[in-house]
Amino acid sequence: MTVVLHGPPDEEGSSLLLRLWTEDDVPELIDAYRDPVMRQWTRFHVTDEQDARRWVELQRKGWNDGDRLSFAVVESRGESDRPRLVANVVLKGRVTGGNSAEVGYWTTRTARGRGIAGRALEPLTTWAFETFAPQGLECLKLLHQVDNYASCRVAQKCGYVLEEIVPARPPFLHDGHVHVRLAPQE
Template sequence: MTLVLHVPAQGDGGPLLLRAWAAGDVAELVEAYRDPVMRRWTRFHVEDEAGARRWLEKQWRGWRDGGRLSFAVTEPDAGGGVRRLVANVAVKGLVAGASSAEVGYWTARAARGRGVAGRAVEALTGWVFGRFAAGGLECLRLLHLVDNVASCRVAQKCGYVLEEVVPARPPFPREGHVHVRRAPR
């Protein structure tokens, strides 16, 4: 996968780059999943390098199959040189002719509170609608647990409207919010 999305610097946030996951991301992926806050909100956890490689294989398989398009989100370090992993954004459930799909994301600890998630979700949303709306994609859904206030703010800032509260059901231990954003007309 050679697709790269560039997100310009905004406010206090530097430029973001959304790119394919690479084998060289293993160490940063393991480090990101050591964060207990992230582990609280995500269903699948990476415990070690072997788990990170399995996680990466899942992302690459999603691109090959076309049903899960996942991007590593990076930004330059403080010196402006080396890029570091700050987030993941993905669109899931892309099926030919389907009217909806789901957007998901997580943000590494060091990137929280700086607008990274919102900027990455907005870039992904624009790209997905630009690429798939003509084929029938009408809306994107963003789901989160009801007590994940930060994800609720990200959804709202990105124009995803709260559409319903869904009851707890496996594998989700608590109620959730479903936010929806419609394709531009």
């Protein structure tokens, strides 16, 4: 299966490509998970090559099963620049014919504070609604812990409206925000 999405370029001309995860991403995935901030917000931790290969395989399985559609987000700053892994975005919990699904994301240390999360979340959101609204998808939910202020800003900038605060439950130590974005009306 091949699914490729493009995010809008930024002011400096850097472009984003959202594509399926591959074995070639293993070294950059390991490096991304060395960041303690990322480990703070994610449940599955990658510490070595075996973990990274298992993580990539879980993403592949998610596509095969149709319940976890995850994209590696790579950034290119120009024709001579080798694309670098900067993020992950995912559509999960979609049930065929169901009316809602969840989106999630993480960014690498070097990508934070540069608008990468929002630039990657927006094409994922558009693609999800274009692809699955005809099958009944009406809304996307974005969940984060209340103390993850950066994720809250990303959700708001991408048009995900705060719907409710949910109580903490393991493995999460803090209450959470649920943001929602409805499918565009035609």
